[in-house]
Structure formats: C-alpha cells, structure tokens
Amino acid sequence: LQVKKEGQTTTAKEVEISSSRGLIGEIILYMKQPMAWGGVALALIYVNMLTFTAIMIAYLVWRGMSIPTIGIWRGIAAALGLMATVVYRYSVARFSLPFTGLWSICFQFICLSVCYASLFVEEDYNLLSLSMLIGGVCASRVGLWVFDISIQQMMQETVPDDIRDIVGGVQSSLNAFFSLVGFAIGVVFPDPEDFHAIILAGYLSVTGGMVLYGIDVLCRRDKIYATTVQLH
Numbered sequence: 001l002q003v004k005k006e007g008q009t010t011t012a013k014e015v016e017i018s019s020s021r022g023l024i025g026e027i028i029l030y031m032k033q034p035m036a037w038g039g040v041a042l043a044l045i046y047v048n049m050l051t052f053t054a055i056m057i058a059y060l061v062w063r064g065m066s067i068p069t070i071g072i073w074r075g076i077a078a079a080l081g082l083m084a085t086v087v088y089r090y091s092v093a094r095f096s097l098p099f100t101g102l103w104s105i106c107f108q109f110i111c112l113s114v115c116y117a118s119l120f121v122e123e124d125y126n127l128l129s130l131s132m133l134i135g136g137v138c139a140s141r142v143g144l145w146v147f148d149i150s151i152q153q154m155m156q157e158t159v160p161d162d163i164r165d166i167v168g169g170v171q172s173s174l175n176a177f178f179s180l181v182g183f184a185i186g187v188v189f190p191d192p193e194d195f196h197a198i199i200l201a202g203y204l205s206v207t208g209g210m211v212l213y214g215i216d217v218l219c220r221r222d223k224i225y226a227t228t229v230q231l232h
Contacts, residue, residue: 029163030170035154037216038101041209042151043174045108045144047182048202050115050137052077055186055198062192063130077138084145091146097157101150102217105210108143111136116203119196133199178205 030036049055052074060070091100114136121129159167182201189197 026166026170030167033155033167034158034220035151038098038151038154038213039171040174041105041213041216042148043171043178044205044209044212045105045147046175046178047185047205048112049182049186049198050112050140050202052137055183056137059192059195060130060134063126065130073134073138077141080138081141081145084142085149087142088146088149092150092153097150097154098217098220101147101154102214104143104146104150105206105213106143108140108147109206109210111140111143112203112206115140116199119199 030039033039052070057070061067088100088104091103095103115133118129118132118136121132155164155167155171182205185198185201189195
C-alpha cells in the first residue's frame with residue numbers, strides 16, 4: 001500500500017511502525033503531514049480563554065456587567081461565529097485555502113490586540129475598557145472559526161485516508177491538551193484582579209499560532225497562489 005498526496009508518501013510500513021510505537025509513533029506520523037504545523041497552530045489558540053466561558057463571565061460580573069447584558073453579547077458572539085461559515089465559503093472561492101487560514105488567524109490576532117490594549121485603559125474609563133474587551137472577543141470569533149475550518153479542510157485534502165483517524169486523533173489530543181492549559185491558567189490566577197494574566201496568555205497563544213502558521217505558509221508559498229483569484 002502506498003498513498004501519495006501533496007507530494008508526500010505514506011506507506012503501510014510507516015503506519016504499522018507508528019501504531020507499534022504508540023503515542024510517540026503517532027506524533028511522528030502526524031508531524032510528517034503537510035498540515036502538521038497548521039494543526040499545531042490551531043491547537044495553540046485553544047489556550048485562549050477570551051471567549052464567553054465561565055472564567056470570562058465571572059470577570060465581567062466582577063466588573064459590574066449584568067447577566068442579561070452578558071447574555072446579549074454572548075448571543076452576538078455566537079451569531080458572528082456562525083457567520084464565519086459564510087465568510088469561509090466566500091474566501092476560499094476567491095483565494096487559496098492556505099491564504100484563507102492566514103488572513104483569518106491574523107484577523108483574530110488583531111481583535112485580541114484590542115482586548116489586550118483594554119488592559120491599559122485607565123480605571124476611570126471602565127465602559128471604554130469593557131467595550132474594547134467584549135468587542136474584540138466577539139469579532140475574534142470570525143477569525144477563530146474561519147481558521148479552524150481552514151485547517152480541518154486542509155486535513156481532509158492532504159492526509160491519506162488510511163491514516164486520517166490517527167492524524168485526527170493526535171489533533172484532537174493536542175486541542176484538548178492546550179485547552180486544559182488554558183483552564184489551568186485560570187486555576188493559577190482565580191482572582192478577577194489577575195484576569196490580565198489570562199488575557200495575556202490567550203494573546204500570546206494566538207500570537208504564537210499566527211507566527212507558526214505564517215512561517216509554514218511562507219515555506220509553502222507556491223501553494224498559496226495556486227488558486228486563481230476570480231472576482232465577480
């Protein structure tokens with residue numbers, strides 16, 4: 001058996017070796033895939049807790065925001081997340097899949113930069129600070145989900161069928177691990193006054209993911225422009 005996709009060959013022997021070596025072998029097999037670094041970049045942003053989870057909701061309540069208001073903003077964030085599927089379809093129809101992933105994680109980075117900047121707003125401007133934080137979080141959902149879909153689609157297109165379960169399993173494990181890291185940071189900094197540490201951790205994780213994926217795309221820049229841009 002020999003499967004070849006995107007210039008990479010996976011043999012039955014390699015699959016057998018990876019299975020016999022357990023987790024280490026599966027990670028090695030995963031890292032041989034053309035989308036590996038993109039998958040690692042996706043996993044990194046799971047550290048980010050700047051979303052409407054219990055940690056951020058508790059912080060917003062501590063800042064004086066009412067539960068109904070938080071519910072409204074949470075609904076807006078969810079709607080923007082759903083809109084990301086439309087944005088994704090529009091983008092891949094006109095640009096390459098790698099480029100769609102690149103602009104989306106850059107967009108998320110810009111949005112979270114606004115969240116990070118909210119830390120430096122003076123206490124007298126509480127409303128402005130909260131607006132920057134919530135606005136950045138809501139808008140970042142578009143970049144997050146477009147990037148997520150882009151990486152998942154690249155996995156479907158580049159990973160051979162016979163090892164897709166192994167690669168997908170490693171990806172899910174990486175996502176879960178970095179998500180756990182995010183919650184661990186919340187445990188280490190439980191005081192709402194220390195929420196800036198959680199914001200910083202999320203900001204750095206997305207920054208790391210953007211840099212990692214950006215380098216990967218630059219190394220494969222010949223594939224970015226493989227799709228002809230068609231404007232209607």
